[in-house]
Amino acid sequence: MATAAIAATEPDSRPQRRATGLRLAVVGKGGAGKSVISATLARTLARRGHRVLALDSDTLPGLSISIGAGVTDEFPLNAAAARNEKGRWQLVKGIGAARAVQRFATDAPDGVRLLQIGKTDRRGLDPNRASHQAFYKVIHRLDDVRSLDDWVILGDLPAGPRQAAYDWAPYAQRFLLVVEPTWQSMLTARRIVRITATMRDDREFSLIVNKVTDDDDVDRVQEFLGVPLLGVVPADDAVRASERAGVALLDAAPDSPAARAIAGLAEALDAGNIER
């Protein structure tokens, strides 16, 4: 009761963290490889015995394809939110964050549960508006869901420099910054780190350098960004082939160098073997 009262008067106050599971959000420029890495991490962590909730936060196609769940034309959470008499969006009575996850998350391969924000279609944002609002409200309350305390929560965020800062992943304790060794990708990553630094100071970044063909690239990216390195994923035609076919890397080429490298990242995260 007391907690609820505080939450009502101070919407920005955070409950003391109890979660024992990893809380991750994947950020970076469009095309850097966020979805492939998110999907492969989520499934690998599930194979390692964790219960995993994967969050597809992008209204454009991404994680749902790469994890092997496919894109639905439905608006997954439309039944979970409605406007109140003042026109403000609210979760429907009887649906809290826990219930929403239980009811609206769907099964993805390897036992991962996947919650999707829903996709923008040719009619624009409106048909997906309720789902969008519900998703946002749910992810803002995930910290309160005790039954998820020991789950891994892993969100694939929309591309661009502002998402991390504009509170699209309040659950995240660690941002995984996916960067390829191009200037556009590096500048985007620097913008993400700088904008986030102005808004919050309690989250950590770990760098994943993707599509690497040359070890010098890793040094160059890391030096430019000054973010501790989690690991490196090599450029790999198997990723290109699976992305062309629209299937999960783990299903198309589980033993490819990229899949193995991402599995290594999952292992490091799992073991808490993270450079700070």
Added chain:
Amino acid sequence: MKIVVAGKGGVGKTTVSGTISRALARAGNDVLALDADTNPMLGVSLGVGPEETDLLVAVRQGLETGETEHERTTDGFVERFGRDAPDGVRLVVASRIEQANPGCMCCGVSPEGLLTELDSAGKIIIGDLEAGIGTVMRLQEGHADVVLVVAQPTAKSLNIARRAVELTDDRGGRVIVVANRVRNDEDLAVIREAVGDCEMVVVPEDAAIAQADREGRAAIDVDPDAPGVKVLIELAGRLAGMAVPA
């Protein structure tokens, strides 16, 4: 004439916009390159340099922190938020401002509003749009003479490209698909299947473009004769020769 460039993030919109802008300017056209992406990068592909690109973006974002004064006129907008790029291209950063003053020329105007506002008589305006289909969805007649939809042979990119093509077809606009990073017939086949019989140019996978991305340079400066760059220069020539409805 007004050209806009759309597609998924990372497919090469900015490379296409930058290279075409430079090629058109090199051929003697008056070119205004409008960076309407929420993550502005066009300066890099025009050959202005990564750090210079970020400085220009910082001026734009200064509107949010009050460090940059607002601007009421279109000419002032092009002056204040722009700079000259090689070959005489004028680059203007027009990314969305979070706390915009309603009705303010420099910060409250949408990309499609700007395309209406800017005078394109005797010049070519190239708009590098934000990733996805948001702006394409809002385009109406008069906003753009041609929509270039950049696509790579991946399921995600083609999902977005197909919707951008459909949206442009629906309003009777002209659309050209730029099939990018094509390595082989299979790549081309998946793109063709997704976008139907739409007008298309094919940009092959090109080491010079990859090198430009890694070095933060303009592809046309790395090698104007590289196969992918040449296709884009030819596309620029075709666009310049197109009749613009009065």
